[in-house]
Amino acid sequence: MKPGYLHGFGNEHHSEAIEGALPWGQNAPQHAPLGLYAEQHTATAFTEPRGVNRRSWVYRIRPSAAHPEFAPLSHETLFSAPVTDGVASPNRLRWDPLPFPDTVMDFVDSLYTIGVTGNVLQRNGIGIHLYVATASMDDRYFADSDGELLVIPQSGALLLHTEFGRLHVAPGEIAVIGRAVRFRVELPEGRARGYVCENYGQPFTLPALGPIGANGLANPRDFLYPVAAYEDREETVQVVQKFGGRLWAADYAHSPLDVVAWHGNHGAYKYDTANFAALGSIGFDHPDPSIMTLLTSPGELPGQANADLAIFPDRWTVMEHTFRPPYFHRNGMSEFMGLVHGVHDAKSEGFVPGGASLHNLWASHGPDAETTAAAIAADLQPRKMTGSLPFLLETRYPVTVTELARSAAHRQSGYDGAWAGFPRSFTG
Template sequence: MSGDTRKTAEGLAYLSGFGNEHCSEAVPGALPEGRNSPQRAPLGLYAEQLSGTAFTEPRAYNRRSWLYRIRPSAAHPAFHRTGNGGLRTAPFTQSVPDPNRLRWDPLPEPAAGTDFLAGLWTLGGNGDAAQRTGVAVHLYHADASMDRVFSDADGELLIVPERGGLLLRTEFGLLHAEPGEVALIPRGVRFRVDLLDDTARGYVCENYGAPFRLPDLGPIGANGLAAARDFRAPVAAYEDVEGPVEVVNKFCGNLWRADYDHSPLDVVAWHGNLTPYVYDLRSFNVLGSISYDHPDPSIFTVLTSPSDTPGLAGVDFVVFAPRWLVGEDTFRPPYFHRNVMSEYMGLIEGAYDAKTSGPGGFVPGGGSLHNMMSAHGPDRETFDRASAAELRPQKVDDGLAFMFETRWPLSLTPQAARADHLQQGYDEVWRGLERHFGTLR
């Protein structure tokens, strides 16, 4: 194919599951047999390895894929600095971490012609992108498809659509991501985002640290939580496009651009265990108590990025998916707590069972931040209702919420700290939690 022709085969397929070896070819015979880098790759292609971890990481955690492409990635002109827009990167030193509980309404409507990249808006984060530690929390709101290509050398991008479907055109092929699903783009992988609806809105976790992986199950056993087979990898689909293509690279916090004379989304075949993927959050196998008490939210972990301290994640991605509550003599909504981890929570649809009141409310597209050891839990309305509820088996299926939970406090960007959509008076939701000691038995 040549000129402006684009291969647009469906990019959804089950390819052996999360973290396993995958392979796909858009043209029969494009994958070499038995060798990663033969003297001459098939069909006149170039062989190129993309490494997502150090070469010497243990086999179980080593991530790499071989790409067989029309031109090698090395064939590109120089990059030059371009504006960062609303995108910011760790270290976040323009403000001190805030111990107060904070909540935001959804992002305002974007200016006409805003694509996914221009629509990224950084709320805050921690760590240091150049040291490959920590995380950033972004939101996006776009009303136009991208006519340029983007890659992020600083971290992998976990995209959580809340409004509007996305078609992700990646080097590995095509992926659809709808609200209720999440998509991951590995560090350094080039991609373009087409909108499948008039507008698109959602959340992004930029993970600077170790690649996301499935959490260990420990005493849970072999089954439960997210199943490897439910992660969808793309089928190879390539662009053989001659002509100017703007390519933007995020590197150590800044955006750099170059004008290629061809599309870099020209991978005809690939194999490996480093790949973009999509996961349907409704596939999550929720576990919980079937006797009494409320399990810790760690039981809802979909993906984790481990740190150098066992059991303390750089970031966990947690989903509160539809589930049954059956605990006896149990306060069923999330309990009051203070946590050594910091929690950014977003809402994809419906309502969250511990946040029903307050100015502006907790609504889809909005978010809350509870930094480490900040006391939080159900608002007064939820507490009163749950304390008096008749404890029959209860199906919770009227909302879909998630958390980015991280080991370090999240520092806000100035734009988030001063945003018009930052709710004032969030603390009011806990006002009126009265003293009952000595009056009730």
């Protein structure tokens, strides 16, 4: 059975897997329908303004409190901010795709931290991770209490079984799993690779449009939330929880995905990047990448995000008298880039699907010499850019790179060479 979906970003959705399971007129009735237990997931402070308040009521077979003690669980490649073994470096870094392992590894086991920002205990910053999974999570579940998870598949689809229902997420789509929402990952194609942003800060939301007006970028109606789908399993399963920067595990006697009905605006959702209404310059000058923002996690300073997700999908480029690729720049935001498919227009080689680059704040970067020469000499006719999907994670914090990623075999040691070979063309 294919997953079903509800439309609209941040809406007060409601869904029931069995007719009559969802009560009306009272969130926590004295006796919930069908012998279910009423429980609230409160993802923001009780007193936050209504416009940003996030919570959901769930009606489940057992209270989620019915579980044994959690014990620490070791993980050799997953880290949280701050890290004691890492470097916040001004150097530009780039990685080839993380190879698939020869061993059996599920989504949680395969998580691999590139870098972190902020402080997980103070609920600011992000963790930047990769995953290369070769096995489904059949009897295992995961919940991240430290932050919400933005998942960007690059190779292989994911079927996310969550407390709120199921999300099928393929390359070209993204998914966001709310803080502390329990889920398991099934691999329909046997293995999968991609990127994860663990957002310690304010939940992702849609950016303000300002002078853009009512339309453009990501439209709320294109975000899809799952319909209720529950598991009623009476067998031993492992539940892994990330809390306080480390993993904990407990054996449950039942599945934690036993929600039969729910209503609210905290849970999980997905988005197809093909629906993004890209905007740009129709006269001259290359617009800033902020014009491509899909989601933003607001920071404490206006305009300086805890994290932004920008994407660069198919679009027309028509600017006249303009250097069209991303210009040379250095700025006060750190930039982590990934590539789902295709070729990035600022790098002619070396940046491949599944790979990644990191330019910490104030690091000088831009197109390579070959791309620069071609852009200067180009006949500037309208051109549709197709077949590529780079994305950018931007944060106001410097990114501390883990020693694991800094010394990794798949890190490109000669990345600085991308800016070698520029001729001296000064004529003054």
